[in-house]
Amino acid sequence: MEKTLNLTLKVWKQNGPREKGRFETYKVSNISVDSSFLEMMDILNEQLINEGKEPVAFDHDCREGICGMCSLYINGRPHGPDDDVTTCQLHMRKFKDGETIIIEPWRSAGFPVIKDLIVDRTAFDKIIAAGGYVSVNTGGVPDANALPIPKPDADEAMDAASCIGCGACVAACKNGSAMLFVSAKVSQLALLPQGRVEAARRAKNMVARMDELGFGNCTNTGACEVECPKGISLSNISRLNREFLTAKIKD
Amino acid sequence: MAQKWTNYKAHQKLVNPSNKRKLDIIVVGTGLAGASAAASFGEMGFNVKVFTIQDSPRRAHSIAAQGGINAAKNYPNDGDSVYRLFYDTVKGGDYRAREANVYRLAEVSNSIIDQCVAQGVPFAREYGGLLDNRSFGGAQVSRTFYAKGQTGQQLLLGAYQALMRQVELKTVKLYTRNELVNIVMVDGKARGIISRDLVTGKTQRHFGHAVVLATGGYGNTFFLSTNAMGSNGSAALQAYKKGAMFANPCFAQIHPTCIPVHGEFQSKLTLMSESLRNDGRIWVPKKKEDAEAIRAGKLKPTQIAEEDRDYYLERRYPAFGNLVPRDVASRAAKERCDAGYGVGNTGLAVYLDFKESIERLGEDTIRARYGNLFQMYEKIVDDNPYDTPMMIYPAIHYTMGGIWVDYELQTSVPGLFCAGEANFSDHGANRLGASALMQGLADGYFVLPYTIQNYLADDIRTPRMSGDEKEFVEAEKESQDRLNKLLSIKGQRSVDSIHKELGLIMWDFVGMARNKEGLQNAIEKIRAVKKEFWSNVRIPGSNDGMNIELEKANRLADFIEIGELMALDALNREESCGGHFREEHQTEEGEALRHDDQYAYVSCWEYKGDNQEPELHKEELKYEEIQLVQRNYK
Ligand SMILES: Cc1cc2nc3c(=O)[nH]c(=O)nc-3n(C[C@H](O)[C@H](O)[C@H](O)COP(=O)(O)OP(=O)(O)OC[C@H]3O[C@@H](n4cnc5c(N)ncnc54)[C@H](O)[C@@H]3O)c2cc1C
Ligand code: SF4
Ligand code: FES
Numbered sequence: 001m002e003k004t005l006n007l008t009l010k011v012w013k014q015n016g017p018r019e020k021g022r023f024e025t026y027k028v029s030n031i032s033v034d035s036s037f038l039e040m041m042d043i044l045n046e047q048l049i050n051e052g053k054e055p056v057a058f059d060h061d062c063r064e065g066i067c068g069m070c071s072l073y074i075n076g077r078p079h080g081p082d083d084d085v086t087t088c089q090l091h092m093r094k095f096k097d098g099e100t101i102i103i104e105p106w107r108s109a110g111f112p113v114i115k116d117l118i119v120d121r122t123a124f125d126k127i128i129a130a131g132g133y134v135s136v137n138t139g140g141v142p143d144a145n146a147l148p149i150p151k152p153d154a155d156e157a158m159d160a161a162s163c164i165g166c167g168a169c170v171a172a173c174k175n176g177s178a179m180l181f182v183s184a185k186v187s188q189l190a191l192l193p194q195g196r197v198e199a200a201r202r203a204k205n206m207v208a209r210m211d212e213l214g215f216g217n218c219t220n221t222g223a224c225e226v227e228c229p230k231g232i233s234l235s236n237i238s239r240l241n242r243e244f245l246t247a248k249i250k251d
Numbered sequence: 252m253a254q255k256w257t258n259y260k261a262h263q264k265l266v267n268p269s270n271k272r273k274l275d276i277i278v279v280g281t282g283l284a285g286a287s288a289a290a291s292f293g294e295m296g297f298n299v300k301v302f303t304i305q306d307s308p309r310r311a312h313s314i315a316a317q318g319g320i321n322a323a324k325n326y327p328n329d330g331d332s333v334y335r336l337f338y339d340t341v342k343g344g345d346y347r348a349r350e351a352n353v354y355r356l357a358e359v360s361n362s363i364i365d366q367c368v369a370q371g372v373p374f375a376r377e378y379g380g381l382l383d384n385r386s387f388g389g390a391q392v393s394r395t396f397y398a399k400g401q402t403g404q405q406l407l408l409g410a411y412q413a414l415m416r417q418v419e420l421k422t423v424k425l426y427t428r429n430e431l432v433n434i435v436m437v438d439g440k441a442r443g444i445i446s447r448d449l450v451t452g453k454t455q456r457h458f459g460h461a462v463v464l465a466t467g468g469y470g471n472t473f474f475l476s477t478n479a480m481g482s483n484g485s486a487a488l489q490a491y492k493k494g495a496m497f498a499n500p501c502f503a504q505i506h507p508t509c510i511p512v513h514g515e516f517q518s519k520l521t522l523m524s525e526s527l528r529n530d531g532r533i534w535v536p537k538k539k540e541d542a543e544a545i546r547a548g549k550l551k552p553t554q555i556a557e558e559d560r561d562y563y564l565e566r567r568y569p570a571f572g573n574l575v576p577r578d579v580a581s582r583a584a585k586e587r588c589d590a591g592y593g594v595g596n597t598g599l600a601v602y603l604d605f606k607e608s609i610e611r612l613g614e615d616t617i618r619a620r621y622g623n624l625f626q627m628y629e630k631i632v633d634d635n636p637y638d639t640p641m642m643i644y645p646a647i648h649y650t651m652g653g654i655w656v657d658y659e660l661q662t663s664v665p666g667l668f669c670a671g672e673a674n675f676s677d678h679g680a681n682r683l684g685a686s687a688l689m690q691g692l693a694d695g696y697f698v699l700p701y702t703i704q705n706y707l708a709d710d711i712r713t714p715r716m717s718g719d720e721k722e723f724v725e726a727e728k729e730s731q732d733r734l735n736k737l738l739s740i741k742g743q744r745s746v747d748s749i750h751k752e753l754g755l756i757m758w759d760f761v762g763m764a765r766n767k768e769g770l771q772n773a774i775e776k777i778r779a780v781k782k783e784f785w786s787n788v789r790i791p792g793s794n795d796g797m798n799i800e801l802e803k804a805n806r807l808a809d810f811i812e813i814g815e816l817m818a819l820d821a822l823n824r825e826e827s828c829g830g831h832f833r834e835e836h837q838t839e840e841g842e843a844l845r846h847d848d849q850y851a852y853v854s855c856w857e858y859k860g861d862n863q864e865p866e867l868h869k870e871e872l873k874y875e876e877i878q879l880v881q882r883n884y885k
Contacts, residue, residue: 016796032514036631039518042747049745049800054791057799059306061479063519064627066404067310082630089630114450115797122427125307129419133412134371138291138696139362141369145326148380158373158399161408165309188373195371 003033005092008100009044011056017112017120023102037080037090038063038070057116063088065229068164071171072117073104078168078227086166086229106171110178110215121167123213124181130209131202132185134195153191160188162230169224169232175216180224182206183240184232190243200250203243252876253333256355259658260701264708271296274707275715277444277459279431279486281308283403283688284671285465286410287695293417295700297707300457301414302426302446304481309411312467312479313691316403317524317624319385319395320688322360327384331392333357338877340686343389343576344651344679345829345845346879347499349853349872351658352676359697360689364396366696370409374398387684388525389576389884395685400524400623406688410695430802431486432730434462434493434667437722441493441667445727447734449802452795454727456718460710461666461703464490465695468650468672470503472810472817473762474747474754476647477509477522487654487673488809495662496855496868498655498675500813501821504682504830505763506648507580510631511600520646521631523603523624525684528573530608530617531641533580535592535601537561542592552594552602552640563587571884578681578830578843579884581645585763586841588644595642604640645763649687651678651830652820655855655870659702660694663855668703670694675853680829734794737804742787746803749788753780753807753814761818766834770822777815784811816856816865823867826850838881847879 006029014021028047031040038060045055061069070087074080080090095101103117111119161184169180186203189195195202218237225234266274274297278289281303289301305311325331337357341348364382368374374396375383384393398405417423426446432454433445443458469484470476491497508528510521536542537559544550563583565572575583584601587593594600609617614637618625625636632642654662654669656676662669671691678686716723760773784807792798827836827843828850836844852869859865 032516034513034633035516036518039516042518043516046745046747049789049791052789052791055800057797061305061310061481062312062315063480064315064521065630066401067305067312067314067479069305069310084626085630089627091630091633093633118797121306125309125415125418125425125427128309128412129415133416134369135416136366136369136413137294138287138366138413138700141365144324144364144368144374145381147368149376150380151376151378154373154376154380157371158375158405161373161398161405162401164404165307189371192371192373194369 004030005033005095005097007031007095010100010102012104013056013116014113016115021113031092033091033093035092036063036088037074037092038088040092057118059118060088065089066164068166071106071119071166073106073171075102078106078171079229084229084231086164106167108170108176110170110176110213111167123215124165124167126213127178127182127206127209128185131198131205134189135198147193149192157188157191160184160191160232160236163232164230166229168227168229170215172223172227173216174221174223175219177218178210178215179218179237179240180228180232182210183236186240186243187236190239199243200247203240204247207244252351252354255351256358263701263705266704266708266711268296270711272298274298274710275300275459276703277457277462278302278465279444279463280311280465280467280671280673281411281414282311282313282465282467282671283407283410283691284695285463286311286407286414287692288463288465288670288699289423290410290413290417291696291700293420293422296422299417299423300426300459301423302429302431304428304430304449306427308414308425308427309408311407312482313407313688314404315479316688317400317522318387318526319397319402319685320363320406321387321394321685322364322396322689323357323394324361324364326382327393329392331394335392336360336394339390340677340683341679341877342882343683344681345843345882346679346847346851346874347502347828347853347872348677348679350874350876354876355698356677356690356693359693362697363689363692367406367409370413372398372405372409385526385529386574388528388574388580389683397526400526400621403688406692410692431466431489432805433726434489435723435726436493436664437716437720440665442716443718443723445730447730450797452798454730456723456727458716458718460707460713461668463668463670463699464654464673465670466673468653469810469813470647470650472753472814473647473757474750475512475517475520477506477520480519483806483809484813485806485809488812490654490662490664490667490669491858493664494858495664495667496655496857497652497816498853498855499652499820500816500856501761501824501831502651502680502829503647503817504577504649504651505581505645507577507584507645508603508643509646510628511595511597511642511644521627522648523628523641523643525577527603527621527624530620531573531603531605532562532607533564533573533601533603534560534562535587535594539591542594545594546596546598548596561592568884575884576681576683581763582832584645600642600644602640603643605636606640609637649682651675651680651682655853659705660698661702661706666706668699670699680831734801734805737788737801737808738790738794740786740788740790742789744783744787744789746788746790746800746807749780749784750807750810753777753811756780757814757817761814761821764832764834765821767822770818773818774815774822777811777818781811784808819865820854820856823854824850845881851879
């Protein structure tokens with residue numbers, strides 16, 4: 001027999017950024033342990049619609065842990081009680097029958113609530129716009145193999161580039177800092193010769209934009225690394241700090 | 252053929268820099284095709300507006316592509332060339348693609364890799380520091396570049412970053428959580444769009460001298476697919492209703508390696524990259540009683556002796572083995588499962604086994620190649636693929652059909668262009684692995700930046716419109732009327748429940764194997780679903796503010812029409828080719844049987860009004876470079 005769960009959900013409901021939110025309590029039953037967390041949310045919403053009520057709004061798209069669209073603070077943890085996964089990859093086998101699950105949006109000054117569990121993360125795009133790229137136009141570039149790159153550097157750059165921009169690091173941080181996110185992009189590009197040229201300037205501009213947008217300071221608590229679904233390492237923050245210092249010295 | 256693109260570029264019309272600033276281009280979609288096009292237009296000096304339904308361009312569905320991107324670099328020196336990539340793509344597409352477009356695609360493929368490396372895309376490298384390649388289905392050379400199992404992510408982030416650079420430079424204005432709901436036509440040309448802000452619910456009018464659609468594929472017509480939840484066919488269908496022809500709608504690709512369906516509450520299907528077929532071997536038990544015991548949970552796959560395993564792809568196709576094209580691999584899996592050899596508790600699954608590769612290469616090498624895919628599988632299925640074979644089954648994955656475009660990627664509506672998966676152009680009846688990323692970036696970086704100039708050069712004296720012209724006002728009203736109509740139905744059924752019903756009809760009758768009776772049946776059923784939808788859907792809430800059910804309903808209305816178009820097209824095409832398999836048309840060995848004398852054409856469907864049969868136009872496919880032969884992967 002397939003195992004199923006009966007659950008109580010306490011879900012954050014909020015109509016808009018300026019309105020006050022509140023918890024609503026719902027019950028769902030016969031949830032298969034093989035279903036994903038978001039499938040459980042689908043079942044809840046189907047139930048609400050059938051009762052003529054408005055469903056709970058939450059962000060999601062790829063449902064395979066790569067787009068970074070899903071969020072949710074579940075029982076006090078960004079992306080819920082499993083390691084190295086996003087909320088869409090979380091499965092109900094991680095919960096117990098009869099459990100009460102508390103579901104909240106990311107809470108951070110940098111990410112205002114849009115509706116219910118959906119927050120506005122456009123601040124991340126603005127940080128990238130401040131310098132998270134190599135300044136090349138389309139066309140007129142050298143052959144891809146013109147510049148050999150040591151495999152360890154390429155692999156390390158790839159690890160840093162795995163960031164999905166979900167914002168769990170910010171949600172996990174008591175200061176609401178976006179340092180892990182920023183450092184992942186700065187590191188990826190600083191590790192590759194193509195991005196090396198602008199490394200110091202990039203670090204300076206991205207950090208300045210981050211500060212402008214209301215994210216807090218990094219005090220090295222390490223909470224971000226623990227909750228990051230993609231295993232982005234704190235060592236990226238050290239690299240960012242080095243690039244940042246270089247930029248400051250040059251100024 | 253080899254000179255066609257060079258000649259085009261040498262003779263096309265150009266727009267000088269001071270005029271570019273006076274010209275507005277709307278780009279809808281920020282996947283590989285849209286983001287690369289918008290960034291390139293911005294760099295060239297055009298005024299660009301770009302739209303996406305996600306909260307950030309970085310989240311477009313392209314992000315999910317795992318396996319890799321093809322290019323004819325021939326770095327491994329294994330005999331690859333532009334011609335061979337062109338040939339493989341035409342053959343892989345079962346000779347239903349337009350030669351000139353495919354040749355150009357192969358030709359620009361190398362520039363894509365150069366461009367991405369320059370942007371800092373961290374492709375996999377060898378110890379010598381040079382780029383690494385792997386092989387993919389339908390090819391005998393290694394021409395696929397990859398970034399772990401996250402190639403789409405890295406390519407999209409490259410294009411996204413280039414786009415954000417232009418946003419910062421103010422050549423591009425970005426509209427996120429914004430959906431195209433209508434296309435505005437002025438004097439027979441596309442001159443703008445109506446968008447709906449998904450946060451406020453408000454519609455807006457936007458003018459553009461030209462409009463580019465790069466809105467992805469319509470695989471979600473099937474409800475369950477490997478596409479992201481938000482992927483939709485609405486922009487394409489709106490274009491169709493404004494006169495753009497819809498080409499080959501029935502050509503949809505079923506991907507052989509997806510995680511099998513586990514229950515009725517399932518919301519989507521997860522792909523396990525085709526690259527796994529490089530090192531994994533596909534099999535089912537040789538004996539029916541073993542398959543039955545496995546289904547009943549009495550036997551484990553690891554307990555089946557080597558000689559009792561049927562590596563059916565290696566058996567049937569010794570030359571290509573586990574690397575046959577997707578359509579062939581999918582049908583072979585269905586054949587085995589239908590014959591009673593399927594595994595998993597539903598019997599709708601086959602094994603993909605890494606035991607031999609792990610023994611040969613070591614677990615570390617396999618982890619380095621596919622670590623994230625194995626982890627993804629384990630999180631979903633709760634099984635460790637290093638110890639026990641994966642279970643896989645085919646699922647809807649990609650749509651080769653789409654909006655008809657000419658060599659310039661212009662649709663049959665002047666001023667309306669279409670790129671990426673949304674157009675029909677390069678993959679014929681079946682797409683080879685790692686070719687969609689190539690096509691999206693080819694269209695966006697290296698084709699549209701040329702061809703759109705050829706169009707806009709005649710428009711330098713066309714003044715900007717304000718959006719208050721009657722065509723804009725009417726188009727906006729048309730969209731609002733539709734949204735209000737949806738809200739006023741106030742029926743009994745949720746959007747998803749109706750979408751699932753549509754999906755099942757599509758899977759049963761317009762899926763991996765189709766026949767005349769089934770397709771006629773499907774058309775009847777889809778029409779009934781349409782009636783049910785428009786009379787019985789329930790959408791809570793209103794139109795002012797975020798309303799996710801309204802968004803979904805608005806897209807489902809279009810999926811229903813696309814579903815009908817797919818069935819009509821499949822019924823018309825009395826042959827089997829690529830992803831389109833008509834049971835009446837197969838060889839004695841059960842392989843797809845084409846009828847080149849009658850069907851070597853692109854089916855182009857023209858909209859004729861609501862509830863009217865569309866009109867079929869045929870674009871004959873003339874092959875000058877390649878001789879048509881029955882595909883053979885034996
Ligand atoms: C799981 C998976 C793995 C894959 N792996 C590979 C691979 O390894 N190699 C390969 O070559 N191909 C692969 N593919 C296929 C490939 O990823 C896609 O075909 C390709 O990325 C499509 O790119 P696109 O730019 O055309 O569209 P998309 O990336 O789908 O982008 C569509 C864009 O349009 C926007 N949009 C849609 N509708 C609207 C609307 N109405 N209004 C406004 N905006 C809208 C969306 O917001 C989005 O920005 C894979 C596909 C999947 C599903
Ligand atoms: S660093 Fe990790 S937690 Fe932060 S945005 Fe990137 S993937 Fe998410
Ligand atoms: S929905 Fe894409 S990462 Fe979760």
